[in-house]
Amino acid sequence: MSDAALTPALQARSLSKSFGTVQAVRGVSLEVQAGETLALLGPSGCGKSTVLRCVAGLEQPEAGQVFVGGREVTALPPEQRHVGLVFQDYALFPHLSVLRNVAYGPSMRGESKPRVQMRAREALDLVALGELAGRFPAQLSGGQQQRVALARALATRSPLLLLDEPLSNLDEKLRAELRTDLRALFGRVGAGVLIVTHDQREALALADRVAVMRAGQLVQVGPAPAVFREPHSAWVAAFLGWPNILPQGDGRALLIPEEAILLGVGEACPVTARQVTETGQTVQVHHSLGRLTLHLSAREAPQAGDSLTLNVDLNRVKTVPDDRELS
């Protein structure tokens, strides 16, 4: 493997940034390898965008360093950092054609006209919009505009792409389509990708690794499926949507995965609440461990009368620190 392939696309070391009395980012360190997608995930206001903006050079951190492709860029302005940016309001130039929008980055870098055109066409082909090169942004759908914004970032051939909630302005159907497209696209271009999202599904669908942020700090970083399967704390589990987190009153909580709940054997548990969903029912039951929430498929749902017989496989239950009350 060449040295270039071994050099991380991004190294952010101990970044801190405050706005007045708000400490938005506290000592965040991250690495994104070439060809890897890392999703920065966390609730609104936890500092995700600020990390991205510090990396892009749109904010100056009080402390910490940023390296892009092994080169320190901490003191450089955004245009000298060699990163491709895609933000949620993709801000295409309305008076320029799709091709000229995409060519804008390379042309600003003083490349020859034929080369600029070639780069822009290649980038448009990557996002499957080559045929719409002559249109103007207003003549495109939201999803197509978002793909133009991506092509514009790709055309810079930056070793690092930064995406801030790139799909958030799109409807659910388009989001689902683009998620699949983006994953394949990231695989093809070989750049490191740092993507900010508050949408767990998006993170899981797009990213190789996820970094979960809480109140300005990283609280768990790891391969996406592993973080979703094994949250290190009750707060991370709750943020990732785990329905069954049972406080133990000793600063710890039990995490009960869906597959640990075995139906049809064991304790008869009174049903305390029931809600019909698109795919079946969500029921709450009173179990000796505590209150449990279960999703029942349409096939299982009729079995739920006033009580539900179930067993919790304790071998699959994890005990984690219950840190949900910390600020």
Ligand SMILES: Nc1ncnc2c1ncn2[C@@H]1O[C@H](COP(=O)(O)OP(=O)(O)OP(=O)(O)O)[C@@H](O)[C@H]1O
């Ligand atoms: N320019 C600014 N001036 C003052 N406070 C700011 C500024 N930018 C961000 N903040 C504050 O810093 C904190 C982190 O904001 P940031 O936008 O990074 O969060 P986020 O996790 O990206 O949130 P969201 O998901 O809602 O976009 C918040 O408390 C926010 O109000």
